[in-house]
Amino acid sequence: MANATPSSKSKAARMKEDTVVDLSAIRTTCQNCGLYKLCLPMGLAEGDMDKLDKVIKRRRKIEKGEHLYRMRDTFSTVYAIRSGSVKTYTSIENGSEQVTGFHLPGELLGLNAVSTKFHTDSAMALETTSVCEVPFDRLEDLTREIPSMQHHILHVMSEEIQSDHCQLMMIAKMPAEARLARFLLSLSNHFDNRGYSSSEFNLSMSRNDIANLLGLAVETVSRLFSHFQDQGLLTVERKHIVIHDMDGLMDVTTKCPSQPLPNDSSSNQAS
Amino acid sequence: MANATPSSKSKAARMKEDTVVDLSAIRTTCQNCGLYKLCLPMGLAEGDMDKLDKVIKRRRKIEKGEHLYRMRDTFSTVYAIRSGSVKTYTSIENGSEQVTGFHLPGELLGLNAVSTKFHTDSAMALETTSVCEVPFDRLEDLTREIPSMQHHILHVMSEEIQSDHCQLMMIAKMPAEARLARFLLSLSNHFDNRGYSSSEFNLSMSRNDIANLLGLAVETVSRLFSHFQDQGLLTVERKHIVIHDMDGLMDVTTKCPSQPLPNDSSSNQAS
DNA sequence: CGAAGCGTTGAGTGCTTTCAATAGTTGTGG
């Protein structure tokens, strides 16, 4: 995903990733990382940032298809995505997999393994991806010195819970077209937040992965892309997406069959 | 759910809830609570337990249908279920709800709101339920004094994430009958852990809630119960469940259509 | 250039839902 079309008139954030880093090549710090707002340090004081900087191993490069970690690996480090994109997925006894999310630059991965000693999901790069590695035991130490750091860890985890709940709702209640529309809008929104075009971008994940995430068959996803295109909502060519009618897509996401309507008090009673 | 059939030959755990508490009525402490292993204090030293005890407000009683908290309420306290059962659910813009889980004695509720200031889900009692209230700011203070407490909070949250992922997998990949079978076995297992019968219990939630959790229509759930009964797997009468063939139910949970079989290397490659 | 994998499209099937009607349960008020 991260290979989004860099929209000609894009914002400053775009160049920080590579330009700034390469110029002041000596040492990259969190302060001059364009993603710092999305990543670990939220509201950290200067001194705290320095402490954090000393702990982080920067810029490990992961090739497409490689794993950051696999399920059941011992949990020792947390990963912050600098560029590229990653999918996380869990597999169950019978061998089938469930994609649990796609992750873009600025996101933190691996925290859900806290306290379990072992990773409970796997993380695979969808394209060449660079990450910062944060040894968790060191981070845990910092936690005691920097209260806001602990808060941030909790924040990341509770956000994942919310995101999962949203995903559950989507798969349980929404028809296929609404799921895909919502997925695309979600992506669009993420790119927007990172200073890329919200209406034109490349998908870094396969149709298979999308289908898996959304609880659909690959063929269904493929057909839906075609339908959306026929309706003039977007143009899709392989991985390249151009959204023409954002509002139209929004409408699709609300096409849920059984809407109890504002007529509340329906399922709100105990059994 | 907690009104499980108290299986005539049940274990000691059963009587602690009411008997012990009422006799040594002066003050209930975490130490003499039969659920302490499931609840907050994991591996706490004696002194730590005392600190915790001083923070907890015990035994608030919630009637069936009442809420412990609602979505968007300001988050201030965490709830530990002592007896009864609770459902948590989120609602989305359009008004439809998604049940995210049922919760039994010993479970901790509300933690997913940490860091957001507001609850992101609602919690409603499915029957008369008694809870311990833990003011979160006090708990947060304890966190600094008792390292294992912080660990436990993280543990509870990461368990919820895992549970959500499991739920996702289930709704996305499993046919209806497998979902209900899995749900029943999960309940059975929980009761077993709490010293109740694993093969005979009462459901405290409605068919509607079950259907909602599993992403099915109410009618489908009803039909499945009947089918299971016809197959001799269990007996169901209203809320009362007796499981006759635990292994048979297990088999049902593995009836997934597209099992990629041990023949791996399928979807494990990047796109 | 051929093999392998990804993506698209078509046809047919089936699982689950929706619609509809009935029975059982709970709660309230006369």
Place this chain on the structure above:
DNA sequence: CCACAACTATTGAAAGCACTCAACGCTTCG
């Protein structure tokens, strides 16, 4: 205490959405 209302649960029949099966074009890579 019974009757009526409201809700929950069950069952049947029909319809539909998404899946499976299958074939083919396109892209990638050795």
